[in-house]
Structures are given as C-alpha cells and as structure tokens.
Amino acid sequence: MVTKVAIVTGSNKGIGFEIVKGLCSRFDGTVYLTARNEERGRQAVKKLEKLGLKPLFHILDVTSENSIQEFAKYISDHHSGIDILVNNAGVLDFDKPVTSFEDAKKLMNTNFYSLLTISKFLYPLLNNDARVINISSDWGLLSNIRKQHWLDTLIKEDLTVDEILQFVNDFLQAAKNGKNSYISFAGHYGDYKVSKVAMSALTFVQQYEFIKQGKNISINCVHPGFIKTDMTNGMGDFTPERGARAPLYLALDAPQTLKGTFVWHDCHQVNWDD
Structure with a gap:
C-alpha cells in the first residue's frame, strides 16, 4: 500500500509545529516534522506523541544544499513521492528594522x-496532484516595494526566476550601500519584505511552469496573520494554532484548481499586486 507523505519545514515550534499537529490529526498519511536542530525537533515530536499523534522526524537545514539533498534521497528511498510540502522555515530579527x-x-x-x-531536489519528488504551500506574509504583498522598476517588473506575465534573483540581488546591493539606500528600497524590515515578495513572485512563476509541464500540482502562498511567536517576540494578533488555519486549508481543503494564488489568513484570495 502506498502511503501519502506531508512535509513541513522548520516545524519544531510556532506555526510550523501547529501545521504538523493539524496534518497529523487529519491527513491520511505520514507527516514529517523537520528542523535543523535534532534535539529540538525530537522534543517537538515527543510533545505531539503525548497528544496521541505520530509525526516522524527528519533533520533538515534549508540553508544547506547537502541537508536538503540528503533529505530528498531519504524520501525517495522510503516513499513513492511527496503529496504535501509546506515551506514554512523562515527567520526575522524583530529587534532590527534595518539590518546589515x-x-x-x-x-x-x-x-x-x-x-x-x-x-x-524536492520538487522532482512531488506527485502529480501534490500541493505546495509557501508561508508568506502581508509583508510579501508587492505594495511593500518602493522601487518603481521592480513594481513594474514583478507583475509581468512572463516574469522569470532570473529576474526575481536580480530583484533580490538589487536589494542586497542597496543594503550594502547603507541605511538610506536600504529604506528607499522597501522601508523598515526591508530584508524580510523583499524575501517574502520574492517568495510570492516565485510561487506564481513556478505554478506557471507546473501548468506548462502538464502537472496537476498546486502551489500557493499564504499570509497566516500576525502570529505570536518567538520570531515576533510574542507580539501578534493570533496564536500559532490560529495561524495554521489557512495553511491547513490549502493543504487539505482547498480545491485542487486553486493554483498560483495569494491566500489571506481567513482563507480568502487577495490580489498580490494591489
């Protein structure tokens, strides 16, 4: 019997942990809780096991190509593919609105x-009706960018990955040029905003590629809300459990025809480029 597989990156705490919890409760398959720190990852698994849930743990450092490659090989060796992939891993230094x-x-x-x-490494393992969910942010809306050139470029129907990379590199050059250049690009927390705008743009480009390849894979990005987590120093409007609501909707309940969209925390679609 073929077992379905769900994977959540960066899921030993916060929203990712709650997404794993929700998947373990409702998904008919194997759920992988992943983390770059093995001890914290296994402790998170134990918390869920005490609730009667049975996630599996695998170490995964998303900043390491070797780690991702090793995880992909493990999944390939042990399973027939990936059915749900939640790209949740992310960082933000809330105490530094302008960083180096x-x-x-x-x-x-x-x-x-x-x-x-x-x-x-992981997308080639996606089954034909797989779902990919990218955890973005309201700071991932295009309106957070202040440079007109990029406002015009990122909404192009024929946008390419190379152009998204140029966008990110242009911001990093602005960061290298100092505070004024940094803020003129995307304001305070510009690095986080640019990373999430780039994630959103990449979502739409990759969805187009899946469609061109004739694959019934859906990839969407989602703003889970302003969540009270360690990353926000406990500030926010919602609990991590509430923050998992929209990602779980996309993973389990949304129609497979929902593709290449930006979904709000209350599960309705929004225009990314408004």
Missing part, C-alpha cells in the same frame, strides 16, 4: 534562496 548586509544575506538564505534549492 551580512544579516540581510543570512535572512535571504533562509527565507528565499532555500526555496530554489528545495525546488531543485
């Missing part, structure tokens, strides 16, 4: 560049 170039590059490695590596 080095910090911005580090954030981009986790929040955006990792998606390209995941695409390279």
